[in-house]
Amino acid sequence: MERVMMKGNEALAEGAIRAGCRYFFGYPITPQNEIPEYMARRLPEVGGVFLQAESEVSAINMVYGAGGAGGRVLTSSSSPGISLKQEGISYIAGAQVPCVIVNVARGGPGLGGLNPSQSDYFQATKGGGHGDYRLLVYAPGNAQEMVDLIGLAFDKAEEYRNPVMILSDAIMGQMMEPVALPAMRTETTEKPWATTGKQGRSKPNIINSLGLVGEDLERINIELQAKYARLAAAEVRYETDGTGEADLIVVAYGTSSRVVRSAINRLRQEGKKVGLFRPITLWPFPKEALASLAAEGKRFLVVEMSAGQLVEDVILAVNDRAKVSFFGKLNGTVPTVREVYDRILSSLPEGGEG
Amino acid sequence: MGAKRITVITGPFGSGKTEVAVNYALEVNRSSKPVGLVDLDIVNPYFRSRELTKHLHEEGIDLVSTHPGLEMADLPALSPRIFSLLQNPDFQVIFDVGGDPVGARILGRFQPYFQANPYRLWLVINPYRPGYEDPERIAQLAREVEAASRLRISGIVDNSNLGKLTDRRIRAEGALLVQAAADRLQAPIVFRTCTNPAFLTEEEKEGKKKVFLLKLFMLPPWEKD
Numbered sequence: 179m180e181r182v183m184m185k186g187n188e189a190l191a192e193g194a195i196r197a198g199c200r201y202f203f204g205y206p207i208t209p210q211n212e213i214p215e216y217m218a219r220r221l222p223e224v225g226g227v228f229l230q231a232e233s234e235v236s237a238i239n240m241v242y243g244a245g246g247a248g249g250r251v252l253t254s255s256s257s258p259g260i261s262l263k264q265e266g267i268s269y270i271a272g273a274q275v276p277c278v279i280v281n282v283a284r285g286g287p288g289l290g291g292l293n294p295s296q297s298d299y300f301q302a303t304k305g306g307g308h309g310d311y312r313l314l315v316y317a318p319g320n321a322q323e324m325v326d327l328i329g330l331a332f333d334k335a336e337e338y339r340n341p342v343m344i345l346s347d348a349i350m351g352q353m354m355e356p357v358a359l360p361a362m363r364t365e366t367t368e369k370p371w372a373t374t375g376k377q378g379r380s381k382p383n384i385i386n387s388l389g390l391v392g393e394d395l396e397r398i399n400i401e402l403q404a405k406y407a408r409l410a411a412a413e414v415r416y417e418t419d420g421t422g423e424a425d426l427i428v429v430a431y432g433t434s435s436r437v438v439r440s441a442i443n444r445l446r447q448e449g450k451k452v453g454l455f456r457p458i459t460l461w462p463f464p465k466e467a468l469a470s471l472a473a474e475g476k477r478f479l480v481v482e483m484s485a486g487q488l489v490e491d492v493i494l495a496v497n498d499r500a501k502v503s504f505f506g507k508l509n510g511t512v513p514t515v516r517e518v519y520d521r522i523l524s525s526l527p528e529g530g531e532g
Numbered sequence: 533m534g535a536k537r538i539t540v541i542t543g544p545f546g547s548g549k550t551e552v553a554v555n556y557a558l559e560v561n562r563s564s565k566p567v568g569l570v571d572l573d574i575v576n577p578y579f580r581s582r583e584l585t586k587h588l589h590e591e592g593i594d595l596v597s598t599h600p601g602l603e604m605a606d607l608p609a610l611s612p613r614i615f616s617l618l619q620n621p622d623f624q625v626i627f628d629v630g631g632d633p634v635g636a637r638i639l640g641r642f643q644p645y646f647q648a649n650p651y652r653l654w655l656v657i658n659p660y661r662p663g664y665e666d667p668e669r670i671a672q673l674a675r676e677v678e679a680a681s682r683l684r685i686s687g688i689v690d691n692s693n694l695g696k697l698t699d700r701r702i703r704a705e706g707a708l709l710v711q712a713a714a715d716r717l718q719a720p721i722v723f724r725t726c727t728n729p730a731f732l733t734e735e736e737k738e739g740k741k742k743v744f745l746l747k748l749f750m751l752p753p754w755e756k757d
Contacts, residue, residue: 181694183660185546192662209578292578352578353752354546356660356694436754512753 181358186324187212187351190280190344191220193325194252197332198363199278200226201251203240205233205259208292209348210282213254224362234259238266238279245275246385248372250332254280256348257298258289260306267341268307272387272398274371274405276335278328279313280344282351285510293510294348294433299487302345303461310399312406314342314413315460317431321355327458329360336367338409345460347483349433349512415458416467420446424453426526427471429492430481431457433512438481441518452522460488465495472496479503479525481518483511536650537621541689542629542636542677543656544664548691550581552656552725553628554588555746560624561593568617571597572610572638573630579750581628587749594623610638618645632673633680640682653681654722656689659709660702670713687722688714689744700731 184192191213194202202217214230221228227244231237237253244251255263260281270277281302285295300306302315314334316327324346331342373383389395419439421427430438435456442452455471455478457464472478478500480489489504496502505521507513541556543549550573557569569588571581581588582597589595596613617625629635639646655674659665664673674685692698692706707724714721723742726732736743 181660181697182662182665183546183658183693183695184662188546188662348578349752354695356697433753436752440754514757515754516757 181356183354184321184357185212185352185354186321188216189321189357190324190328191216192359193328195220195224196360196362197329199250199252201244201249202228203231203237204253205231205237207256207259209284209351210254210256234262238263241277242266242270242275245277246373248369248374251277256282256284257286264307268309268311269387270341271311273385274339275385276339278331278335278342283347291510294512295510296347296482297484302343312461314340314409315345317345317458317460319432319435319456321357325357325359338405347433410462413459414462414464416464417456417458419454421453421455421471423451425451426477426479427453427455428479428481429455434481434483437513437515437518440515441522444519445522463491468495472500477501479522481505483507536652538625538649538651540627540629540653544673545632546661547656547658549656550628551746551748551750552689553626554581554749557593557626558591561591564624567624568594568596570614570627572627584749633676636677636681643682646683652686653683654687654689655685656691657710658691658693659706660694665709667709667713667716671716674717685719687720689722690724703731
């Protein structure tokens with residue numbers, strides 16, 4: 179059977195297995211539980227290791243260890259659990275260890291609720307943990323992208339020796355769609371830096387993030403920044419739909435982008451010129467692409483399930499060259515197609531605004 | 533579709549049992565009232581019939597679910613109203629039971645009522661869900677559900693679909709797999725579901741095979757208004 183029906187969380191888990199992931203460490207939290215549940219069943223079948231740690235803090239440090247030893251390793255959690263992992267993520271970034279971290283985001287702050295939310299955008303893209311570090315952050319927009327982006331995430335994590343985050347949410351994780359699964363990958367990347375024994379070398383490999391002497395830490399940070407610059411130049415991904423002829427461009431990712439697309443299709447049937455700009459990498463952010471659209475005189479509307487986080491990056495990217503409006507939903511609620519439709523209509527130039 | 537007072541609808545995680553249960557409750561409600569629909573999913577709080585409480589109530593269907601306000605709580609908490617439905621012989625009661633044997637275990641709690649009342653237990657299968665393309669796996673699941681629930685499966689609901697990619701060929705190929713599982717279990721196919729009359733087979737159009745047209749309710753936000 180070439181296609182199967184999978185929930186986003188399951189698609190992501192199977193996608194990880196087929197990308198060669200053989201280690202999973204995590205701790206339960208709704209709405210991501212299908213991922214560890216799937217991995218608990220599936221990893222032993224392919225000779226991998228699943229371990230439910232005693233806490234998120236333990237889980238992320240197990241990821242640090244397994245990644246340092248060269249394993250393809252995954253952890254997943256949801257918002258409060260991702261907060262707990264931040265110290266470990268900073269260590270992993272500092273030690274340049276590849277791994278993939280999935281956040282199936284829910285409403286916050288605090289314990290929040292189980293509804294979908296996009297209010298972890300700042301945490302994912304601007305740090306979250308301490309120090310000058312960056313994660314490559316992918317935002318899948320459908321079940322197929324769960325499979326495709328998790329595979330890419332493992333490759334990029336190893337290429338750049340950097341943690342990669344998949345920022346999903348409760349709806350993306352729970353909705354079911356047809357997906358085509360890739361073949362199982364078996365090739366492995368050379369990891370001469372991994373802590374797998376000296377193997378005849380005179381010096382041992384050491385994985386740590388310590389820079390006790392000021393000059394050492396400066397050198398480490400310069401190296402990291404050079405890597406982030408390479409990553410930012412090469413790894414930007416986004417999707418555009420009808421932005422060329424549009425009077426108004428709606429910027430949205432993940433669940434919001436699905437609602438926006440439905441609203442845009444309705445407006446197009448009424449002859450309105452509305453485009454969609456969907457960032458697929460949230461960091462590096464597709465700022466050049468947005469800047470050139472702003473230079474063409476486009477207007478922008480940002481739709482997200484937060485009080486306004488993505489909108490800050492859009493404003494920075496267009497840099498006063500275009501009008502940017504914002505529509506956000508709070509409390510873990512998803513905007514309806516009708517709400518977005520109305521909002522786009524009132525943001526259009528002929529809508530009387532501005 | 534028969535006159536047993538209690539219908540239990542179960543199936544693997546993501547098989548479409550909630551869509552089947554809601555549609556079936558609406559169908560029964562057209563001919564025989566009153567109808568109670570019990571959302572007994574203790575496995576997962578997303579895409580549940582409890583999201584349709586208002587709509588079902590307007591249709592005259594009594595939806596019994598988690599206590600109001602706790603719909604999105606992580607803890608499974610059963611409503612005592614389930615017992616009042618079971619004890620009222622006037623009610624047609626439809627149970628929507630959560631995924632896999634884990635979800636079916638909860639039925640054991642209502643064992644005395646199932647012993648005292650005629651019931652049907654339907655297993656909803658979508659062979660396009662990973663793993664369930666294998667008839668032996670479906671048969672194995674059926675045995676586990678029976679052991680966990682302490683009930684006997686009386687029929688299989690063929691819910692072969694690939695979401696938006698469903699067509700006649702998808703339904704036909706799925707039907708072969710579900711039929712193979714039903715043969716293994718020596719259980720009848722209760723009906724095959726279909727969301728679009730254009731995908732019906734000639735036999736279904738002529739009434740030679742039982743088909744149940746579904747209206748989808750469990751839609752993601754972008755497929756609603």
